[in-house]
Amino acid sequence: MTKPTILSVDDDPEVLASIFRDLRSRYGRDYRVMRASSGAQALEVLAELALRARPVALIATDQRMPGMSGTEMLTQARRHAPDAKFVLLTAYADKDAAIQAINDVGLDYYLLKPWDPPADRLYPVIDDLLGDWRQAHPQDTGELRVVGHRWSKRSHEVKTFLTRNHVLYQWLEIDRDDEARRLSELADAGPEDLPLVLVPDREPLRAPSNLDLASALGLRTRAEQPLYDLCIVGGGPAGLAAAVYGASEGLRTVVIEREAPGGQAGQSASIQNYLGFPKGLSGADLAHRAAAQAERFGVEMLLARDVVGLETRGPVRAVRFDDSGDLEARAVVVASGVSYRRLEGPGLEELAGQGVYYGSSASEASQCQDDDVYVVGGANSAGQAALNFASHAKRVVMVVRGTALEDTMSMYLVAQIAATDNIEVRLRSSVVAARGAGHLSSITLCTQGAPPEEVATNWLFVYIGASPRTDWLGSSVVRDPRGFVLTGPDLLAASATTPWPLARAPYALETSVPGVFAAGDVRLDSMKRVASAVGEGAMAIHLVHRYLATA
Structure with a gap:
């Protein structure tokens, strides 16, 4: 992989030389450290890097620059480096602008000048941001391969388990990928064997349980002490x-x-x-x-x-x-x-894991590119999911039983949802049925005062209620x-029904x-x-x- 770029921007030659020196001495071995003396020059550099498909990991810019401020430059920089981490170098007098930039340009951090000594005030911040960037941009997808069907419940569970445990893998879809079919044939795998998980130097895992998968990957599954x-x-x-x-x-x-x-x-x-x-x-x-x-x-x-x-x-x-x-x-x-409460209605349970999902990982949004996504729920988890899906989906429809989002959701999320053009909120509504042959193709919505409506979609994500995971506690632990x-x-x-056994x-x-x-x-x-x-x-x-x- 080409070395990712770190770009420093400042109109003061001495300050620019200082930040460039500090960044290159610490990160020069793993990153290409560049500099620009103005916002306009920085945008030219970023445009050239984008044309050459060179990744940009971090941009550190001064706020007060003639012609174009740091926040103005970062606003335009997002077009050329959409995933880069943004750091604003600012004086105390510009602190308000830096805080505003967190919302306006997705600023990741602001540093007050001066940042000496860099070992204490600069490097810990940059280390953390670059670590996050590296985690989101691995150099490869790992040697682990998963062969399965897009709408398979177990394939979805395996992918979710790997993603949430930060295990890199390559997904090969049996219906669309020639390599997936070739590997399936080599392993003599039938439909009942999918998903097929191919771990280097091991026999293929056929429709493995999470425990089998964790054991094969070397994750700890057994206690070491009695x-x-x-x-x-x-x-x-x-x-x-x-x-x-x-x-x-x-x-x-x-x-x-x-x-x-x-x-x-x-x-x-x-x-x-x-x-x-x-x-x-x-x-x-x-x-x-x-x-x-x-x-x-x-x-x-x-x-x-x-x-x-x-x-x-x-x-x-x-x-x-x-x-x-x-x-x-x-x-x-x-x-x-x-856990999230299950929806009740014809077809909903049958299609669970095949277009109907309870909760989701952040990475699942990319699978919904240019599709219509329906999100059920009005609490924070539903709002966070809707905003995440909106960055990929053509349209996100929130189905909310209540009369106002403000009743159940934090105001910062309500404001962000209202400002997102491709999110639609349907209040006093619920999902009562689902249809599909092998995977979800449509759902039925009921809105108070209107007749039921069937709408086409392949994606329904549910974030309602809270069912505690306490059945395993038995009768000795009192529950409501x-x-x-x-x-x-x-x-x-x-205590009238279950007396407390101790004097204290x-x-x-x-x-x-x-x-x-x-x-x-x-x-x-x-x-x-x-x-x-x-x-x-x-x-x-x-x-x-x-x-x-x-x-």
């Missing part, structure tokens, strides 16, 4: 926060995640209201960072394992796996999260009628089983926000320490 201080069930924001705080404070910690780190939040295309990230970040990026941080502290992350039971065994708690194995720990944090876990004060209020009161996040705590969306009346889930995960560790000190 007993842990802390077992966390669920690797979403609450679970990952608990893992980071637990392991960093000396607890032998294991996380069990049935799919991939990040949970439901990991599928979000853009979380823009999370503290400390002015431009926002994707759920996949947040999950990747958090998982790496947890593993740095020694957390064991078991993937593709489904927990089906919880037992009390004297002073320890045990979780049982679906393959009859188990794992013991002195304390457990339940952070298994929620919808399945959400009762903790602390709520648990005491329900339950801790704030403790369930009806002492030593078993709940954090995040799975808990009754939680806020259903990433930041609150992270806070509860951290808080749970404080309570785990109190429990272990007296157990």
